[in-house]
Amino acid sequence: MDTTDITVRAAAPAELDAAGALVADTYLADGLLDLGPDDPYLADLRDARTRAAHAEVLVATEPTGEETPRGPHGLLGCVTFVGAGGPFAEVAGPGEAEFRMLAVTRAARGRGVGEALVRACLLRARRAGARRVVISSQSRMHTAHRLYGRLGFVRAPERDWEPLPGLRLHAFALELAHKRGE
Known part of the structure; x- marks a missing residue:
């Protein structure tokens, strides 16, 4: 999928409230x-x-980052990239990274926004020297699972877990191949 019409970057401080609202509103609207x-x-x-x-x-x-009808501050989507050991790491251990809270506005779906966000996380993980990226996902997030599969993630059921009783999260993992110079 061509994602050249999408820019992925660190959120500016002035965008953080809009980014959080995008994630919360998307999860709520999608029934997650x-x-x-x-x-x-x-x-x-x-x-x-x-x-x-x-x-x-x-x-x-x-x-251009300009205001669009797609989302607040022109945001199409958002994700949080987490290294191992930080307070937001849920499943990443030593030598691993993860990402969480991936969301794409309904208006921007089908353009490769989710893929662009995941690829940006994979690049950051490689640059940080991680050997693997692990993630958790609700069983009903079928579209996300298809994306993860296309990008090479495989189910890691031995790492499934429950943040709350009865809410089982499925784990996925991707072994990273490091290129010279990265």
Whole structure:
């Protein structure tokens, strides 16, 4: 998929509230919160400022970054890249990285925004010297699972876990091949 019309970069401080709102609103609209608008996880999804203090919040925008009808501040999507050991690492261990809270606005879907965000995370993981990227995903996130499979992630059921009783997250892993100079 051609993603040349998408720019992925670190969120600017002025964009963090909009990035958090994008993630929270997308999860809510897609029915990914078991308790709907009363789900306590919604506050975590909105809080991109705290994530940015401990991890890297990435945003996808139009190449110009101008305001578009697609999302606040021209944001098309957002993801949080996490190295091992930080407070936002859920499944990454030594030598691993992960990403979390991947969301793409409905208006921007089908353009390769999610793929561009994941590829940016993989590049950061390689540059950080990670040997593997591991992620968690709800079983009902079928579109995300197809994307992960296309990019080479495989299920890692031995790393499945439950952040809350009854909410089983599926783990996926991708072994990274390092290129010279990276």
